[in-house]
Structures are given as structure tokens and as C-alpha cells.
Amino acid sequence: MPFYRVLAGRLGLLTLFLALAACAEPRQELPVNTRLGGDFTLTDHRGEAFRLADQEGRVVLMFFGYTHCPDICPATLARVSQVYRNLREAGDAGRVQPLFITFDPARDTPAHLAEYLPWFKADVIGLTGSEADIRAVAEQYGVVFLKSDPQDGGYDFTHSDYVYLLDQQGRVRKLYPSDFNIDEVTDDVQSLL
Amino acid sequence: MMYKAFFNRALARALAGAGLLALAAGASAADDLVVENAWLRAVPPVSPTMAGYFELRNKGDRSVKLEGAEAEFAGMAMLHGTETTGDGQRRMVHLGTIRLDPGDRVSFKPGGKHLMLMKLSDVPRAGETVAVCLTFTNHDDVCADFQVRHNSP
Numbered sequence: 001m002p003f004y005r006v007l008a009g010r011l012g013l014l015t016l017f018l019a020l021a022a023c024a025e026p027r028q029e030l031p032v033n034t035r036l037g038g039d040f041t042l043t044d045h046r047g048e049a050f051r052l053a054d055q056e057g058r059v060v061l062m063f064f065g066y067t068h069c070p071d072i073c074p075a076t077l078a079r080v081s082q083v084y085r086n087l088r089e090a091g092d093a094g095r096v097q098p099l100f101i102t103f104d105p106a107r108d109t110p111a112h113l114a115e116y117l118p119w120f121k122a123d124v125i126g127l128t129g130s131e132a133d134i135r136a137v138a139e140q141y142g143v144v145f146l147k148s149d150p151q152d153g154g155y156d157f158t159h160s161d162y163v164y165l166l167d168q169q170g171r172v173r174k175l176y177p178s179d180f181n182i183d184e185v186t187d188d189v190q191s192l193l
Numbered sequence: 194m195m196y197k198a199f200f201n202r203a204l205a206r207a208l209a210g211a212g213l214l215a216l217a218a219g220a221s222a223a224d225d226l227v228v229e230n231a232w233l234r235a236v237p238p239v240s241p242t243m244a245g246y247f248e249l250r251n252k253g254d255r256s257v258k259l260e261g262a263e264a265e266f267a268g269m270a271m272l273h274g275t276e277t278t279g280d281g282q283r284r285m286v287h288l289g290t291i292r293l294d295p296g297d298r299v300s301f302k303p304g305g306k307h308l309m310l311m312k313l314s315d316v317p318r319a320g321e322t323v324a325v326c327l328t329f330t331n332h333d334d335v336c337a338d339f340q341v342r343h344n345s346p
């Protein structure tokens with residue numbers, strides 16, 4: 001570990017020098033959020049088991065929502081997708097993975113997610129599971145959600161709507177509000193590649 | 194009321210067809226109520242719901258109460274608000290009537306008030322323009338062309 005730290009420190013300095021040499025502002029490394037996050041297993045939109053740890057080596061943009069939500073959720077999906085397409089244009093697509101976790105497994109089945117998500121053209125992986133499994137993942141990430149009482153139009157969710165940036169080791173490095181700045185997130189992802 | 198609403202829409206469509214109502218995309222006017230920047234957020238074709246946004250101005254000399262909306266492709270439409278609670282959570286709430294006194298204006302915009310269109314028989318695509326009618330408790334329907342788009346105009 002000490003050796004690793006020294007090495008990391010040297011690399012950090014090297015990066016700093018390179019950044020200065022390039023006349024760029026030295027970039028603060030994104031701190032690791034140790035309070036939130038962790039590995040989990042859910043079911044993806046192909047109906048297969050998905051384990052976060054299998055994304056090792058990729059930067060992950062992850063957020064929660066549900067497809068019956070017409071206002072914030074599709075807007076957030078569209079923004080995350082735009083970040084992904086920017087990165088794809090930069091040649092980084094294979095090293096970044098957007099994840100959409102539904103609060104609403106009853107309506108957001110793997111089949112429905114498989115029809116819904118490709119429209120965003122960002123290779124988003126949709127994740128669903130049992131209510132208990134989804135709630136457990138939400139808790140790991142500090143997400144609270146509450147299903148409304150069903151009324152004429154169906155039901156909705158009260159929910160927090162952060163977007164999570166996870167590094168190549170699956171650690172939370174930053175949280176964004178759902179109306180995040182696309183360039184900021186694109187830059188942050190690139191800083192972790 | 195139903196009949197009148199239907200008639201208004203049929204008329205609006207006929208006029209739009211004749212190009213008479215094509216003031217500008219996303220704009221419409223009764224003489225006293227003006228709808229501007231009307232758009233729907235484009236969503237996947239399998240989407241069960243859609244959100245609509247617009248600005249409504251009361252240029253008339255009496256108060257009106259916005260009550261809801263109707264659209265041919267939506268089995269149900271409601272006025273919704275997105276609220277942020279003290280601890281940063283967001284939720285949608287069903288809004289009752291919205292009163293606009295003379296000179297008042299109300300904005301429906303992303304992350305705030307929105308038209309919630311549900312039970313969609315058809316999901317209009319980005320680039321299309323569709324008629325949505327705002328309904329009032331004390332005024333005729335006001336129909337406007339809503340542009341389907343990915344972002345705010």
C-alpha cells in the first residue's frame with residue numbers, strides 16, 4: 001500500500017506538471033466518496049444477471065428513474081445519453097457505461113426496458129429486479145424512493161434524482177443533479193479514463 | 194361542453210389545415226389567452242406517458258381558471274407539478290385549477306409544472322406538431338400546436 005501511495009503521488013505530480021506544461025489549469029482529482037456505493041447484482045434488460053463489479057475497467061454513469069415518468073426521467077436519460085455520445089465520438093465508448101435502474105419493476109420489466117432504452121442511442125443498460133433488491137441498491141447509494149398511492153392515472157414515485165459517476169473500480173467519485181452540465185460530466189468521465 | 198370542445202378542436206384542425214392558424218409553430222391565440230413556446234418532450238415510441246410545456250398569458254380583462262388539457266392521442270391528461278421536498282426528493286403532484294387574473298402568465302417548464310399526457314394511443318415523434326387543447330372552467334378551450342422536440346425551444 002505505501003508503495004502504491006507513493007506511486008500514486010508521483011503520478012499525480014507528473015499529471016500536474018503535464019497539465020501545467022500544456023498551459024491547462026491543473027485538474028483536481030475527484031475525491032472518492034466512501035459513504036455511498038458498493039457492488040450489487042440486478043437483472044438487465046436482456047433478462048440476464050448484471051453485476052456492477054463486472055464493469056471493472058469502465059467508468060459508469062448511473063441513475064435511478066422509471067419509464068412512466070415523463071418529465072425529469074427522460075430528460076435525464078437524454079442528457080446522460082448525450083454525454084455518452086460525446087465520449088463515443090472521442091473514441092471512448094467502450095470504456096464508459098450508462099446504467100438506468102428502475103424503481104418500478106412491476107411496469108419496467110426487462111422486455112419493456114429493452115424496447116424503451118435503445119431509442120436514446122447510448123447503449124444504456126436498463127436494470128430491474130425484485131422490489132427488495134432495488135431498494136437495497138438504492139439504500140447503498142443513498143437514494144430514497146416512495147411509491148404513491150395508485151389513483152386514476154396509475155402511480156408515481158417520489159424520489160431523489162442524482163446521477164452517479166463511478167470510476168473504473170466502481171467507486172463513487174461524484175454526484176450530479178439531474179439537470180447537470182453535459183460538458184462538465186463529459187470532462188469528469190474523461191478524467192477517470 | 195364535450196360537444197363544444199370537440200367542435201373547437203375540429204374547427205382548429207380545419208383552420209390549421211387551411212394554414213390560417215399557422216401563426217408560428219407552438220403559438221396560438223384566442224383573442225384573450227395566448228399560448229407560446231408549446232412543446233412536448235420527445236420520448237421513445239413505447240413510452241406510456243409524455244410531458245407538455247407551454248406559457249399561457251391572460252391578455253383579457255377577466256380571470257380564467259385553467260383546469261386541464263385534452264389531446265386526441267392521449268386518453269388522459271392532467272396538470273402536474275414537480276415538487277422538490279426539503280431533503281432534495283422530487284415528486285409529481287396533481288395540480289388543481291390554476292387561476293390567471295388579467296395580465297397573469299404561467300409557465301409550464303421542465304422540472305416544474307407540466308402537462309401530463311397518459312394512456313397514449315399514439316406517441317408523436319420528434320419533429321411532428323400535434324394539437325393539444327387547454328381546458329378551462331370558465332372559458333372555451335384553447336388549442337395550440339405543440340412541437341415534439343428533444344429540448345426546450
Ligand SMILES: [Cu+2]
Pocket residue numbers: 070071273274285307308309
Ligand atoms: Cu407528471
